[in-house]
Amino acid sequence: MVDAARGFVVIAGAWVRAALTYRTSFVIMVLVQVVITFLDFAAILIMFSHLDAFGGFTLPQIALLFAMSGFALGAADLLVGNSEALGRRIRDGSFDQMLVRPVAPIVQVAADRFAIRRVGRIAQALGVLTWALLSVSIDWTVGRVVVLVGAMLCGSVIFCAVFVMGGAFQVFAGDAAEVSNAFTYGGNTLTQYPLTIYPTELVKGVTFIVPLAFVNWYPGLYVLGIDDPFGLPSWFQFASPIAAVVFVVAAATFWRIAVRHYRSTGS
Amino acid sequence: MRGFRRYSTYRAATLAGVFTNSVFGVIIAYTYIALWDVRPSLGGYDIDQAVTFAWIAQALIAPVAIFGGFVVDELAERVRTGAAAIDLHRPVSLLGLRLAEDLGRGAYHLISRGVIPTLLGALLFDLVWPDTLGTAALAALSIVMAIVVSFGLRYLLGLLAYWIIDIQGPQWIVVLSQIFFSGMMLPLVVFPAWLRTIADLLPFRCMIQIPIDVFLSDSTGTAVAPLLAVQLVWIVILLTAGAALTQIAVRKVVVQGG
Amino acid sequence: MPSIIEVDDLRRTFIVRRKRGRLRRDRHEVHAVDGVTFGIDAGEAVGYIGPNGAGKSTTVKMLTGILVPTSGRLRVAGLDPSARRTELAKHIGVVFGQRTGLWWDLPLRDSYELLGRIYRIPRRTYEANLERFVDLLDLGALLDQPVRQLSLGQRMRGDIAAALLHDPTILYLDEPTIGLDVVSKAKLREFLRELNTESGTTILLTTHDLVDIEQVCRRVMVIDHGRLVFDGGFEELHRQGGARRTVVVDLAAPSEPLEVPGAALARMDGARQWLSLPAGASTAPVVAALGTRDDLVDLSIQEPAIEDVITALYSR
Numbered sequence: 001m002v003d004a005a006r007g008f009v010v011i012a013g014a015w016v017r018a019a020l021t022y023r024t025s026f027v028i029m030v031l032v033q034v035v036i037t038f039l040d041f042a043a044i045l046i047m048f049s050h051l052d053a054f055g056g057f058t059l060p061q062i063a064l065l066f067a068m069s070g071f072a073l074g075a076a077d078l079l080v081g082n083s084e085a086l087g088r089r090i091r092d093g094s095f096d097q098m099l100v101r102p103v104a105p106i107v108q109v110a111a112d113r114f115a116i117r118r119v120g121r122i123a124q125a126l127g128v129l130t131w132a133l134l135s136v137s138i139d140w141t142v143g144r145v146v147v148l149v150g151a152m153l154c155g156s157v158i159f160c161a162v163f164v165m166g167g168a169f170q171v172f173a174g175d176a177a178e179v180s181n182a183f184t185y186g187g188n189t190l191t192q193y194p195l196t197i198y199p200t201e202l203v204k205g206v207t208f209i210v211p212l213a214f215v216n217w218y219p220g221l222y223v224l225g226i227d228d229p230f231g232l233p234s235w236f237q238f239a240s241p242i243a244a245v246v247f248v249v250a251a252a253t254f255w256r257i258a259v260r261h262y263r264s265t266g267s
Numbered sequence: 268m269r270g271f272r273r274y275s276t277y278r279a280a281t282l283a284g285v286f287t288n289s290v291f292g293v294i295i296a297y298t299y300i301a302l303w304d305v306r307p308s309l310g311g312y313d314i315d316q317a318v319t320f321a322w323i324a325q326a327l328i329a330p331v332a333i334f335g336g337f338v339v340d341e342l343a344e345r346v347r348t349g350a351a352a353i354d355l356h357r358p359v360s361l362l363g364l365r366l367a368e369d370l371g372r373g374a375y376h377l378i379s380r381g382v383i384p385t386l387l388g389a390l391l392f393d394l395v396w397p398d399t400l401g402t403a404a405l406a407a408l409s410i411v412m413a414i415v416v417s418f419g420l421r422y423l424l425g426l427l428a429y430w431i432i433d434i435q436g437p438q439w440i441v442v443l444s445q446i447f448f449s450g451m452m453l454p455l456v457v458f459p460a461w462l463r464t465i466a467d468l469l470p471f472r473c474m475i476q477i478p479i480d481v482f483l484s485d486s487t488g489t490a491v492a493p494l495l496a497v498q499l500v501w502i503v504i505l506l507t508a509g510a511a512l513t514q515i516a517v518r519k520v521v522v523q524g525g
Numbered sequence: 526m527p528s529i530i531e532v533d534d535l536r537r538t539f540i541v542r543r544k545r546g547r548l549r550r551d552r553h554e555v556h557a558v559d560g561v562t563f564g565i566d567a568g569e570a571v572g573y574i575g576p577n578g579a580g581k582s583t584t585v586k587m588l589t590g591i592l593v594p595t596s597g598r599l600r601v602a603g604l605d606p607s608a609r610r611t612e613l614a615k616h617i618g619v620v621f622g623q624r625t626g627l628w629w630d631l632p633l634r635d636s637y638e639l640l641g642r643i644y645r646i647p648r649r650t651y652e653a654n655l656e657r658f659v660d661l662l663d664l665g666a667l668l669d670q671p672v673r674q675l676s677l678g679q680r681m682r683g684d685i686a687a688a689l690l691h692d693p694t695i696l697y698l699d700e701p702t703i704g705l706d707v708v709s710k711a712k713l714r715e716f717l718r719e720l721n722t723e724s725g726t727t728i729l730l731t732t733h734d735l736v737d738i739e740q741v742c743r744r745v746m747v748i749d750h751g752r753l754v755f756d757g758g759f760e761e762l763h764r765q766g767g768a769r770r771t772v773v774v775d776l777a778a779p780s781e782p783l784e785v786p787g788a789a790l791a792r793m794d795g796a797r798q799w800l801s802l803p804a805g806a807s808t809a810p811v812v813a814a815l816g817t818r819d820d821l822v823d824l825s826i827q828e829p830a831i832e833d834v835i836t837a838l839y840s841r
Contacts, residue, residue, distance in 0.1 A: 010642040018631055025433075032439045039443065043452045049459050051305045093624035099591045100626075102614035103643055112628075175279035182290040190294045197301035202293075263607070266539070266583075266592045 007103035012114035019116050026117060033120025037074070040192060041066060041128055055194035060136035061224055062194060063128050068148075068216035069191040070125035072155030073184065078118040080110040080160050083167025084181075087174040090262070099263070106255055109167060136224070144223045147238065151219030154240035158215050161244075161251035162187065168251075168258035187212040196229050203230055214243035281379045288325045288384040295321040296392055302457075310456025316483050319395045320454050322388035323479045326381030327410065330373040331417040331474040333451055335442045337372060338365050338418065342425025343434055351429070355517045362509050366418055373414035398485040405491055409478040412498040416473040419505025420445075426512050429519060444469065450476035470501040528564035529695065529727055530588065535561045535597035537583050537751075557583040559751030560597075565729065567694065570721040572738025573731040575748035576835065581731040584748070585699050588729070589619055602694060615644065618688030622700030625680055626687050627672045633683050634668040637690060644691035651690065658686035661716060678709035685716070695727045696720070702737050714740035736828055749835050763805035766837040768829035772800040772811050775823040785814045796822075804829050 019026050044066065048059045057065075086109055089095040098108040138144065166180025173179075187210065195203045195217050206212040214236075221228055222237035296318045303314040312320065328334075342365070345351040354361045388394055397403040424441060428434050446452060448471040455466050455476045466472055477494045484491045537558040543551040558580045565571050575581050586592035588601055590610030599606055604613045620626065627636040641651040659665050662682040667675060675683060681701060688696060698717070702710045718741050721728050730741055738745050745762055747755035755762060769791075774783060776796045783790060783798050788811050791801040802811060808826050815821055829837075 007643065011639065014628075014631065014635060014639045014642075018635065025435075028436055028439075032443070035443055036446070039447050039452060042447070046453055046458060046462070047302055050309060050457065051302070054305075055301050093621065096586070096591050097619075097621070097624065097626050099610065100589050100614055100617070100619045101643055102611050104611065173279055173283075176283035178280065178283035178287050182287040186287065186290045186294065189291065193298055193301070197297050199297075202297075260593075263591065263593045266586065 004104050004107045007107045008111045011103070011108065011111035015112075015114040016116045029117040030120040030123075033117055034124045037070060037121045037124045040070075040189070041124075044192070055196040056229070057194040057196070058136075060132050061220075062192075063132035064136055064224065065194060065216050065220050066192045067125045067129035067132055068152060068155060068220060069188050071122060071129065071152050072159050072215045073188040074118060074121035074125055075152075075156035076159030076163055077121060077184070078115070079156075080163045080167075081115065081118060082110050082113055083163050084170075084177055084184075085109070085113070086167040087170035087177045090171065090174060095262075105259060106164065138223060139225055147219045147240075148223050151214075151216060151223075151240050154219075154244040155215035157244040158211055158240075158247055159184065159187070161247040162210070162212075164251040165254050168255045171258040171262045183210060187215075191216050200230060207232070207236070211243035211247055214240045284329060284380045285383045288328065288380055289387050292322050292325040292384050292388050293391065295325070296388065310454060311487055311489075312454065312456060312483070313486075315393045315395050316487060317454070318388070318392045319483060320450075320479050322385050322392070322394060323482060324451055324475050325388075326377070326385045327413065327475050327478065328451065329376035329380045330410070331413050331449075332373075332421065333417075333442070333445050333449060333474065335421060335424075335438050335445070337421065338369050339421040339425040339434070339438060342422070343428035346425075346428040347432070351516075352520045355513070355520050360510075360513075362422060362506070362513055365422060366415070366506075369418040369421075370411070370414060373411075373417075377410065395483060395486050397482060402481070402485050402491070405484075405495065406478060406482040409481040409495060409498060412495070412502060413474045413478045416470055416498060416501050416505060419502065419509055420470065422509045423505065423512060426509070426516060429516050445471050445474065448472065449474045450479070454479075470505065473498045473501050529567040529602055530563075530565040530729070531598070531600040532561055532563050532584075532588075533598040535584070535587065535599060536595045537580075537587060537592065538595045556751045558587070558594075561748070561751070561753050563746060563753065563756055565727060567727055568721070568725045569744060570717070570728040570742040571730070572742040572745040573729055573748065574733060574735060574738055574745060576733060579748045580751040581733075581748060582699055585619075585697050585729070585731055589617060589697060590614070615691065616694050618691070618693035618696045620681075620684050620688045620696070620698045620701050622681075622698070622703045625672065626684050627680070629673045630671055632669050632671055633664065633675070636672060636683070636687060637668075640687055640690055646691050650692065654690050654692065655686075658689060661719075662686055677704050678706065681705065681709070681713065685713075689720070689726075693726070695729065698728070698730045698732075700732055701730070702732060702734055710737070711740075717741045735834065747835060747838065754835065754838055760805050762834070763803060766804070766829075766834045768804040768834045768837045769801045770804045770806075770808065770829055771827040772802070772808055772815070773825045773827060774798045774800060774815060774821070776818075777820040777822055780820065783815070785811050787811060804834070 041063070044054075044059070044062060047054060052058065054062060083106075086095065089098070089109065094112075095105070095109075098105050098112075101108065162183050163180065166177075166183065169179065170177055187206070190198075190206065191212050195206070195213060203213065207214070207218075218228075218237045219240050228234060228236070299317040299321050300314060303309055303312070303317045307313065309317075342351065345354060354364075357364075385394075397406060420441060424434055424438055427437060431437065448455070448466045448469050450472060455463060455472055458466060466476075477498055480487070480489050481491050481494055483489070535558055536556070539555045539557055541553055541555050543553075561580075561584065573581055573584065583592065587594050587599060588606060590606035590613060593607045601613055602616050606613055627633065628639065631639075637655055640646075641655075646654070659668065662685060664679075664682060664686060667679055667683065672680060672683065685698075685701070702713060705713065714737060717728060717730070720726050721741070728741065730738060732738060739759060744758060745755070746753055747762070755765065771791065772788065774797065776798070779796050782793060783800060785800060787806060788800040788802040790798060792799040800811060802808065812824065812826075815824060
């Protein structure tokens with residue numbers, strides 16, 4: 001575990017240094033990330049020029065949900081977003097090269113071409129979060145702070161798991177890299193809005209199948225002091241860590257199966 | 268034809284694209300339903316027209332290359348390797364050649380990634396279709412023009428690589444503008460007046476907002492001719508600029524040897 | 526002395542699916558490696574040669590742990606590559622001829638720094654090794670260039686240094702001379718020869734160019750259709766194979782059949798004559814004898830293709 005972390009830092013570090021040598025290009029890329037992720041929020045702002053509540057939620061409340069989801073996706077994208085490129089690596093032979101080195105392949109796949117510019121998305125999310133926390137009326141307790149911070153961490157872990165699964169999937173269906181996007185960026189888009197706008201089946205899907213609702217919705221309900229509109233158990237609002245652990249275990253297993261499959265068939 | 272065939276070999280990638288478009292179609296449809304529930308005739312659309320907008324927009328994303336790419340990258344790469352010089356010496360017009368190829372690509376993306384998600388949308392929601400064959404034909408024409416406008420922009424960007432080696436920055440600016448001002452994020456009819464004014468001055472509305480408005484024109488009552496005219500004007504502007512820039516590039520190659 | 530590489534009845538089968546018409550799929554097995562057995566001692570330089578598709582790269586992939594064998598026993602430095610891949614990685618270096626182990630967009634120097642950290646090479650060892658390879662492989666001017674700007678020969682030299690930085694006990698090279706010009710090939714072969722004799726690094730070199738192996742190794746294994754058809758020294762190979770090399774002589778005008786000791790006239794066509802001699806024999810005396818003629822226009826030497834060697838081996 002420590003070895004893996006060390007390997008990650010060492011490899012990612014080389015790429016961070018490389019990115020920082022082109023200072024202006026780096027700044028531009030970060031700004032692009034900030035703007036592109038802000039466009040989503042701009043759309044929400046435009047929507048709110050026509051109404052006061054969307055899905056029963058006010059703008060600051062939605063901003064909170066938006067920021068939590070954006071942060072989680074941004075952190076996951078930064079850490080393991082590169083797993084989306086596994087299909088490409090297999091095709092160009094660089095994955096074989098990784099298997100020959102004394103560092104776990106998942107670490108190499110994630111850390112190679114580490115894109116520090118992705119902090120742009122995280123920065124944008126934190127910006128919106130700040131605005132949301134200042135604008136929304138929350139009955140702050142220690143519990144709510146813990147749940148908020150915990151949700152941001154667990155949410156990141158959940159999205160990390162989604163990225164890794166997307167990568168593992170490419171061992172079996174190399175060209176279909178884009179499927180992962182439907183769950184990562186699609187998942188982010190879906191959870192930007194209060195789940196009240198979706199039919200119950202969809203909400204159950206993102207609760208029990210792909211636990212994206214635990215990234216921001218359930219913990220968000222607790223922080224905002226709102227009862228679950230779907231009547232699901234209220235302890236779900238504290239269950240983000242459970243969802244994260246379960247999903248991460250699933251992702252790690254799938255990844256291991258994928259690597260074993262690759263080494264047995266040598267695509 | 269060559270453009271069509273070239274892109275049709277990536278079957279798994281296309282299925283993945285269909286899946287992604289469908290997922291986003293569903294999400295955005297519900298978003299618009301929630302919005303139009305509260306404001307039933309926002310922007311002159313009713314709820315079904317808004318949902319239709321969501322799905323057709325998804326269908327158009329790949330054909331009009333909202334995220335850029337294709338001819339941009341290819342041209343820029345050819346400039347980098349020097350192969351572009353060969354292109355410019357050929358008797359056949361580079362622009363014409365590339366346009367034909369991009370239309371083929373657009374047709375492929377429209378059929379492969381556009382049809383199935385739209386059908387799925389029709390299955391899950393109540394979509395609004397053109398009443399007459401005439402409108403449908405005009406909508407098809409508008410979509411073709413949308414692809415040409417998209418090509419015009421990307422061709423200019425790609426050719427820019429002759430003067431600005433790294434076109435990533437300019438490309439990003441164009442892509443961001445396309446995402447926002449084409450109607451992909453939110454129909455332009457919903458935009459506040461001042462943003463709408465800006466959007467109306469830009470070519471990006473030709474890529475998504477206008478074709479969909481033509482598509483919906485039977486039920487919304489929007490006049491189609493002015494919309495098609497706008498597309499035509501932008502096509503003329505962009506392709507003329509593209510041809511002119513090509514000539515300048517040719518001269519540059521002849522004088523400096525690429 | 527126990528072998529550092531032990532291979533016992535190694536097999537690797539692939540299932541290949543091919544489309545037949547619109548719906549049917551053909552499914553057949555390809556035995557890429559079909560019961561290969563050999564042992565390599567520490568410090569040996571062994572060539573592994575065969576025609577394309579013979580199973581060379583597949584064997585190397587199994588030895589390095591990339592691919593898991595279908596069956597058979599495999600031990601490298603006492604470890605099972607399939608099970609203890611990451612552990613084994615510290616002791617081996619791999620150079621893939623057709624892909625690079627370097628980072629494409631980073632300067633060469635950065636690739637080495639990164640490898641130094643990944644392999645946890647002690648600082649002093651790293652610097653000493655880097656200096657040594659920069660010198661031996663003439664990398665000085667290239668260190669600050671991004672790898673993507675290097676020529677094939679330069680990149681290959683860079684790759685070799687990269688594979689050796691951590692002082693591996695075994696070096697695998699998979700088709701390292703493909704695409705290189707004559708001068709680069711010669712320099713590469715010389716480097717490998719010295720590496721083996723001076724540092725004692727075990728070398729396994731796969732190639733389909735016989736001369737690569739002749740210059741670097743003392744032992745050659747020939748693989749064909751997944752099976753080992755020869756394992757021994759060169760003289761034995763050429764004797765068993767009976768392959769011949771050819772000196773192609775271009776004279777100023779059609780002439781009498783040439784008579785050169787040690788070589789036999791194989792063919793004559795106008796002013797061009799083909800002289801054949803055993804593949805193991807040196808061409809030097811033949812060239813010397815011809816060099817005295819004043820009607821000599823041009824002269825070239827054709828090595829036997831590996832396919833010819835194998836065919837000859839089979840038909841003995």
